[in-house]
Amino acid sequence: GENVEQHPSTLSVQEGDSAVIKCTYSDSASNYFPWYKQELGKRPQLIIDIRSNVGEKKDQRIAVTLNKTAKHFSLHITETQPEDSAVYFCAASYASGGSYIPTFGRGTSLIVHP
Amino acid sequence: GAGVSQSPSNKVTEKGKDVELRCDPISGHTALYWYRQRLGQGLEFLIYFQGNSAPDKSGLPSDRFSAERTGESVSTLTIQRTQQEDSAVYLCASSLRQINNEQFFGPGTRLTVL
Numbered sequence: 001g002e003n004v005e006q007h008p009s010t011l012s013v014q015e016g017d018s019a020v021i022k023c024t025y026s027d028s029a030s031n032y033f034p035w036y037k038q039e040l041g042k043r044p045q046l047i048i049d050i051r052s053n054v055g056e057k058k059d060q061r062i063a064v065t066l067n068k069t070a071k072h073f074s075l076h077i078t079e080t081q082p083e084d085s086a087v088y089f090c091a092a093s094y095a096s097g098g099s100y101i102p103t104f105g106r107g108t109s110l111i112v113h114p
Numbered sequence: 115g116a117g118v119s120q121s122p123s124n125k126v127t128e129k130g131k132d133v134e135l136r137c138d139p140i141s142g143h144t145a146l147y148w149y150r151q152r153l154g155q156g157l158e159f160l161i162y163f164q165g166n167s168a169p170d171k172s173g174l175p176s177d178r179f180s181a182e183r184t185g186e187s188v189s190t191l192t193i194q195r196t197q198q199e200d201s202a203v204y205l206c207a208s209s210l211r212q213i214n215n216e217q218f219f220g221p222g223t224r225l226t227v228l
Contacts, residue, residue, distance in 0.1 A: 001172070006156075034216070043205065043219040044157070089156060101170055102217070104149075106156040 002027040002094035006105025014113050019080050021108045023090035024072040032093040033066060033073045034102065039086045047088075048075070080112045116140070118220035120206050126226045127196055135191045135223045139208030146189050147217060148181060149205045157205065163189060196227045 003026040013019050023033075034049035050057045050064045050073065057064050061080075066073040073092075077084055087109050091102040119138045127133050139146050148160040159173040163183040174180070178196075183189040193200055203224050207217040 043221050045219070046216045049216070091157075101159060101162060103159065104157040 002030060002092050002101075002103040004090060004092050004103045004105045006090050006108055008108060009106065010109045010111070012111045012113065013080050015080060015082060017080055019077045019084070019110055019112075021075045021088055021090070021110070022072060023074070023092070023105050024070075025092035025094075025103075026071065027092070027094040028068075028071065030092040030094045032102075033064070034091050034093075035064060035075050036089045036091070036104075037086045038089065038107075044089060077110075080110075082112050082114050085110055085112045118206060118208050118218050120204075120220040120223050122223060123221065124224045124226075126228065128228050129198060130195055132192065132194045133196055133225065135193075135204050135225070137189045137191070137206030137208075137220055139187070139189070139206070140218055142186075143208035143210050143218070144186050145209045146183060147207045147209075148189070148191050149207065150175075150202045151205055151222070152202045160191070160204075193225075196225075198227045201225055201227045 006023045011019055031052035035047050036044040037047045038044040048059050048062050048064050050066050052068055061078045063076040087107045089107045090105040093102045121136045145164055147162040149157040151157055161168055161171050161174055161181050166183045166185050178194045181191045203222040205222045206220040209217045
């Protein structure tokens with residue numbers, strides 16, 4: 001099965017700074033890498049995803065990069081705002097009996113100080 | 115349209131009792147997933163359904179856990195003889211296709227085993 005490591009577990013930044021969260025995965029067959037944001041007491045929601053045929057994807061202040069050779073992918077948030085404060089989860093989808101199951105990282109608690 | 119719903123939102127039970135958790139996916143979503151999230155932890159995959167079959171049950175922690183799904187609709191997760199370590203939030207998610215599609219999460223059921 002897949003194993004996903006996520007770092008750091010906690011990230012504290014000042015408003016306006018950039019934040020970077022990194023994940024590594026073990027199964028080279030994984031080909032879909034979503035990122036979910038979970039605000040306190042709320043359900044996880046997809047914020048961006050990347051597929052293995054793309055190296056980088058950007059959506060306004062959020063970008064994700066993927067290095068398949070090194071088996072790692074990262075989330076970049078620029079010009080952070082207090083409302084970016086949440087727990088962020090990365091995931092890698094691996095093959096299981098012909099289907100794909102997402103394995104999630106343990107999460108990064110991002111705190112943006114105003 | 116309506117999102118994923120789960121019931122009950124909270125469940126308190128005594129050790130040794132059985133509990134049944136319900137998930138109503140988004141209409142038309144063929145894939146349905148169950149996750150467990152312990153306090154401050156990541157998302158632990160339990161089981162997924164494609165239609166009403168469960169190709170991967172590898173995440174179920176013990177034989178006390180079981181799940182079923184009726185057609186491409188409601189799913190129930192049953193925990194028999196609950197233990198204190200079963201206390202967690204149980205999240206359900208659905209997606210339009212099983213492979214590489216955004217998962218929409220329900221609000222979760224918070225289970226407390228006394």
